[in-house]
Amino acid sequence: MGQQIPVVQIETPKKNKKNSTSIVTRSYTGLFRNVRLLFTGFLLAIFFFIPWINWNDRQSVLWDFPNGRFYIFNTTFWPQDFILLSALLIICAFGLFFLTVLAGRVWCGYSCPQSVWTWIFLRIEHLTQGERNQRIKLQNAPWSVNKAIRVFAKHFLWLLVGLISAVTFVGYFTPIRELSVNLMQFQATALSVFWVFFFTLGTYLAAGFLREKVCTHMCPYSRFQSVMFDDSTLLVSYDAKRGEPRGTRKKGQETETMGSCIDCTLCVQVCPTGIDIRDGLQLGCINCGACVDVCNEVMDKMNYPRDLISYTSERALAGGKTHFLRPRLVGYAITLLVMFIGLGWGLSERAPMRMDVIKDRTMFRENLDGYYENTYMIKVINKTQEPRSYQISLKDAPHFQLNKEHILSLQPGEIGHLPVTVTQTQALTESFVPVVFAVHDIAKPEYVLTTKNNFTAPVGQ
Ligand code: SF4
Numbered sequence: 001m002g003q004q005i006p007v008v009q010i011e012t013p014k015k016n017k018k019n020s021t022s023i024v025t026r027s028y029t030g031l032f033r034n035v036r037l038l039f040t041g042f043l044l045a046i047f048f049f050i051p052w053i054n055w056n057d058r059q060s061v062l063w064d065f066p067n068g069r070f071y072i073f074n075t076t077f078w079p080q081d082f083i084l085l086s087a088l089l090i091i092c093a094f095g096l097f098f099l100t101v102l103a104g105r106v107w108c109g110y111s112c113p114q115s116v117w118t119w120i121f122l123r124i125e126h127l128t129q130g131e132r133n134q135r136i137k138l139q140n141a142p143w144s145v146n147k148a149i150r151v152f153a154k155h156f157l158w159l160l161v162g163l164i165s166a167v168t169f170v171g172y173f174t175p176i177r178e179l180s181v182n183l184m185q186f187q188a189t190a191l192s193v194f195w196v197f198f199f200t201l202g203t204y205l206a207a208g209f210l211r212e213k214v215c216t217h218m219c220p221y222s223r224f225q226s227v228m229f230d231d232s233t234l235l236v237s238y239d240a241k242r243g244e245p246r247g248t249r250k251k252g253q254e255t256e257t258m259g260s261c262i263d264c265t266l267c268v269q270v271c272p273t274g275i276d277i278r279d280g281l282q283l284g285c286i287n288c289g290a291c292v293d294v295c296n297e298v299m300d301k302m303n304y305p306r307d308l309i310s311y312t313s314e315r316a317l318a319g320g321k322t323h324f325l326r327p328r329l330v331g332y333a334i335t336l337l338v339m340f341i342g343l344g345w346g347l348s349e350r351a352p353m354r355m356d357v358i359k360d361r362t363m364f365r366e367n368l369d370g371y372y373e374n375t376y377m378i379k380v381i382n383k384t385q386e387p388r389s390y391q392i393s394l395k396d397a398p399h400f401q402l403n404k405e406h407i408l409s410l411q412p413g414e415i416g417h418l419p420v421t422v423t424q425t426q427a428l429t430e431s432f433v434p435v436v437f438a439v440h441d442i443a444k445p446e447y448v449l450t451t452k453n454n455f456t457a458p459v460g461q
């Protein structure tokens with residue numbers, strides 16, 4: 001196991017800040033920016049469009065709290081299946097651990113909602129108020145019509161994005177089509193309006209104002225992620241041996257006493273968390289690669305080799321080779337694989353129906369033939385996405401019979417209740433005799449469930 005990299009404290013450079021509360025980033029282009037654009041675009045498309053897709057006459061993904069069901073396309077999770085959902089969450093946590101050991105905080109840089117929405121809000125800022133220098137100038141300028149329009153446009157668009165995001169998020173918990181229509185007609189429930197308002201405001205504040213403070217001061221992951229790094233973890237790092245001593249110069253004005261860093265500070269100006277990666281690995285670095293892209297562009301212009309700042313490991317910076325097949329990484333990968341197989345097995349073995357048998361409060365009654373009868377309430381849940389018919393019967397019960405054939409037809413997700421009477425056909429030697437009820441899907445006889453209960457009768461009858 002590699003040696004841990006010490007985490008240094010964040011020192012926010014003054015050059016990237018207009019004042020102590022706002023970081024003004026400049027736009028840039030490059031490979032990692034394009035990867036980020038594609039990846040976040042893909043994630044946002046999934047987030048915004050999935051609730052609008054219908055599946056089997058209902059919303060494709062819906063967490064229906066009042067009815068205790070969670071629909072994901074063809075699969076319905078019931079409260080009894082929540083162990084599988086918990087397993088899914090544990091798999092996600094292990095996936096994050098694996099990713100962190102492999103490549104640090106790339107989750108934060110490329111897919112964390114806080115970073116993604118901050119990035120959208122930054123684009124809006126750029127759209128309404130221009131490039132970094134223009135934004136700083138505007139912020140420092142006295143109020144004017146131009147400034148008021150631009151500031152208003154920015155906040156209006158921020159709130160609009162916040163509102164659309166909030167409606168979409170709430171739409172995962174209440175049917176989104178109904179919710180949207182009800183909101184537009186001012187007929188939404190107070191609870192829906194509260195949550196939409198809450199998430200609109202939350203998005204506006206978190207992505208518009210808190211931004212990097214969430215990543216550096218509020219997110220618990222940023223606090224413990226550094227203990228997961230080892231000397232082969234791929235982190236955005238500055239090659240100080242090559243870059244120092246830094247110094248400004250013109251292109252072609254080479255000097256042997258200087259390193260490759262021309263001290264242009266562009267890497268600081270693009271950083272969404274306002275840090276200077278040249279000060280070493282820092283708590284606030286979300287591994288977004290912005291400084292890599294912009295520094296590579298500078299190196300190209302200067303005709304210097306690229307990767308003065310790059311995704312690299314401490315081992316590689318020290319002249320060694322990054323190890324990918326290391327015990328912790330392999331251990332996480334194997335654990336993840338085993339958990340995926342276990343989850344797949346658990347999902348495939350899930351019973352497509354459920355049966356509960358509740359005995360009537362009346363212990364027994366005697367029929368006209370002198371035999372004793374017990375009454376039960378059978379509850380069957382159709383957990384599939386299609387209508388199904390189920391037959392209720394008794395299993396291995398030579399002493400008993402059902403009073404008639406019982407067939408229960410249920411719609412997808414429907415819960416059926418059926419009262420049944422069991423009659424004794426032979427004398428019993430005990431007061432409480434186990435009786436096994438079976439339910440089988442008529443279309444798929446291999447789907448059979450059994451549940452045990454007791455038959456009660458006076459001894460010796
Ligand atoms: S972008 Fe590169 S050259 Fe410019 S200051 Fe940063 S590390 Fe130095």
Ligand code: SF4
Nearest residue numbers: 271285286288289291
């Ligand atoms: S230091 Fe570089 S990789 Fe880290 S957050 Fe800033 S721009 Fe992104």
